[in-house]
Every structure is written in C-alpha cells, then in structure tokens.
Amino acid sequence: MSVSLWCEEEEGQSQAQEQDSARGEAMLRARWDPSVSGQRVVQRLLQLEERYLPSPLYIALVQREPQRREELAKWALEVCCDCSLDEAVFPLCVSLLDRYLSATLSLPVSPYCLAAACVLIASKLTESHNVSADALCAAAEHSFPPSSLREMERVVLGTLRWDTAAVTPQDFIPHFLPAFERRTEGDTGALVSTLRRHGDTLVAMCVCESRFLGAPPSLLAAAALDCALRGLGHRGAERPAHSTLARLCQADEVVLQCYSELIDAALTQRLGSGPQSNREEKEGDMEDERAGTPTDMREIDF
Known part of the structure; x- marks a missing residue:
C-alpha cells in the first residue's frame, strides 16, 4: 500500500473554504495556556532560533541588491492582509522564502510562484483553514496555474527537508x-x-x-x-x-x-x-514652476 506525504487539496475544497468564509464562519482558537510560557519556553526558543537563520553568504548578497527580496516580501504581506491571514503567517512565510533562497542562491522562473508557495505552507502550518491555491493564483493575477504552485510547494518542502516550523x-x-x-x-x-x-x-x-x-x-x-x-x-x-x-x-x-x-x-x-510627503513635494515643485507658468491661456499648447 503506497502512502503519499504530499498535502494535496481535494477538488472543490477551495470553493468550500471560500463559501465558509463568506458565511462568516467563526474560527475556534484555543486560549493562551500559561503553562506553556515562562523562561523555560523562551530558553528553548532561543536555542532553536539560530537553526533557522539564513546563511551569511545569502545575507551579504541580499544586502548588495535588496530590491527583489523586499518586493517579494511586500507582495506576500499584501496577500496575507487581503486574505485576512493570521499575523504569524507572514513572518513564517518570509522565513521560508529566505531559507529556500539561502539554500539555492537562485530565483525560480516565477518568483511570485515561490512567494505564493511559502504563503501556502505557512498558512497550512499556522491556521486551521489555510488559504486556497486558487486565491493565491488570483492574487498573482494568474501568472501561474495552481498545478505550478503545488509543484513549487513540493520543491520548497524538499529543499528545506520538511523542516518548516521555523522560529519567528x-x-x-x-x-x-x-x-x-x-x-x-x-x-x-x-x-x-x-x-x-x-x-x-x-x-x-x-x-x-x-x-x-x-x-x-x-x-x-x-x-x-x-x-x-x-x-x-x-x-x-x-x-x-x-x-x-x-x-x-x-x-x-x-x-x-x-x-x-x-x-x-x-x-x-x-x-x-x-x-x-509626496503631496508636499509636488506642492514644492508647483511653487518652483509658477514663475514660468504662462499668464495668457493662448500661450498654453493643448
């Protein structure tokens, strides 16, 4: 009997989740347990956090050209906000993104597909009702199909050896x-x-x-x-x-x-x-240009 570890959504599951969200179905969350808090837990988290830091080489490369990485991170933040995901999803998503790029040191053909796959994995780890693949494809203006997103999800999981519960x-x-x-x-x-x-x-x-x-x-x-x-x-x-x-x-x-x-x-x-600030800069530019503004409407070339 073959057993698959891949987490594949069933047909119609994404539509059912969207319908539940439309009906305003309340999400049940466990209360904060004081017994899982304290210095002992903090000490354990401090021991684990170094394990999930990106490599110094990746950090140096990103510091030289940070625009692409920040662009993907901001897009992931917008997706998390638009889909009303939990606050813990976004930091975990970016941690997965940095760790994947730290291991490969190369962007895939579709960088937004990679960012969407990290959002999908982080949502599955954090929330009981994860975001659907169709919603992520729509957020990326359907620049990639759901099948490519699920394949990228497998690539990220394989690269990180399924060690995805990072400390954030x-x-x-x-x-x-x-x-x-x-x-x-x-x-x-x-x-x-x-x-x-x-x-x-x-x-x-x-x-x-x-x-x-x-x-x-x-x-x-x-x-x-x-x-x-x-x-x-x-x-x-x-x-x-x-x-x-x-x-x-x-x-x-x-x-x-x-x-x-x-x-x-x-x-x-x-x-x-x-x-x-942009409005004040524009007003300053208008003040500088008023001296050269023609006073006669006939001098303006429409």
Whole structure:
C-alpha cells in the first residue's frame, strides 16, 4: 500500500473554504495556556532560533541588491492582509522564502510562484483553514496555474527537508508581554493589547526590510516591543521593561537599544515616504514652476 506525504487539496475544497468564509464562519482558537510560557519556553526558543537563520553568504548578497527580496516580501504581506491571514503567517512565510533562497542562491522562473508557495505552507502550518491555491493564483493575477504552485510547494518542502516550523519574532512576543503586566500600573490589559498590536506591525515592517535580515528573531521581537512602548509614551515603565526585554532575549542592553533605534529610523523613513510627503513635494515643485507658468491661456499648447 503506497502512502503519499504530499498535502494535496481535494477538488472543490477551495470553493468550500471560500463559501465558509463568506458565511462568516467563526474560527475556534484555543486560549493562551500559561503553562506553556515562562523562561523555560523562551530558553528553548532561543536555542532553536539560530537553526533557522539564513546563511551569511545569502545575507551579504541580499544586502548588495535588496530590491527583489523586499518586493517579494511586500507582495506576500499584501496577500496575507487581503486574505485576512493570521499575523504569524507572514513572518513564517518570509522565513521560508529566505531559507529556500539561502539554500539555492537562485530565483525560480516565477518568483511570485515561490512567494505564493511559502504563503501556502505557512498558512497550512499556522491556521486551521489555510488559504486556497486558487486565491493565491488570483492574487498573482494568474501568472501561474495552481498545478505550478503545488509543484513549487513540493520543491520548497524538499529543499528545506520538511523542516518548516521555523522560529519567528511572533513566537517570542506572547512570552515577552507578561513582563509588562507585572511592571506597569493602571489598565495593564489595554496596554498589553496595544503593545501586541503595535509589536506585530513593527515586526512585519522589520521582516520586509532587508537591513534586519540575519538578526535573531528574539532580538527583533524585543526591540519591536521596546520601540512600541516608547512610542506610546508610557512613563515609568520604559527602563525596567528595557532591562527585562534585554534579559529575556539574552542580549546586551546597548544592542537592544541599537536595534530599537534602527526600527525607529525605518519607521520614520516609511512614514516620511507616504502620500503626505509626496503631496508636499509636488506642492514644492508647483511653487518652483509658477514663475514660468504662462499668464495668457493662448500661450498654453493643448
């Protein structure tokens, strides 16, 4: 009796999942178990995170030409947002992408097919109802068929030897947040919820940025939470929380401060390149061109 390890969707399964989503079917999630938290779990994650870091050669090559990698990462982020996938899907997807490219050092003929395959694998590992292959093909404007996507999925799994449950910054954030509950005063529930939301956003930005490639996930998670806490302006808890985060991720406080400042700089750069900045640049250009604008409508060549 032959046994296949390939996870192949049955015919009509994708349509059934889309119909369930259209009906608004609630997804059941287990509650957070305090017994699976604590220093013991963090220590185990710290031991595993180095196993899933990309090679130094790949990091050096990407730093020389980061545009292609950032383009694929941003496309994967848009797909995860459009398909309403869990926050943990995107960092795991980019981790799979970096590890595959680190092992092969070459892009396939269809890079977006590779990114879609990584989204598909990460969705299967993280969610109970994974995203369908048809939805990923539609997100890529049908530049590749579902059969090519499933074949690329097999290639990625074979290259990574099915070792796909990588450690990401999202795995550390739930274990770092209890430190704020013990050291802050007032409505800690609202603060922790806001920190989790801002931390997830900053982690997604760091995953997209090639400048953070190769940084330990624990350090990125701690720096994102530290940056979020300072951004919220919560006085009285910044220094104790900073020291606690450095101790939890087993990093020097100066290194943690350096990465927090890098995240601040990256966030400022992204906000500065938004629509408001573009509009101000256009208004500045219009001011410079007003001196040469013809005053008579007959001088304008339509």
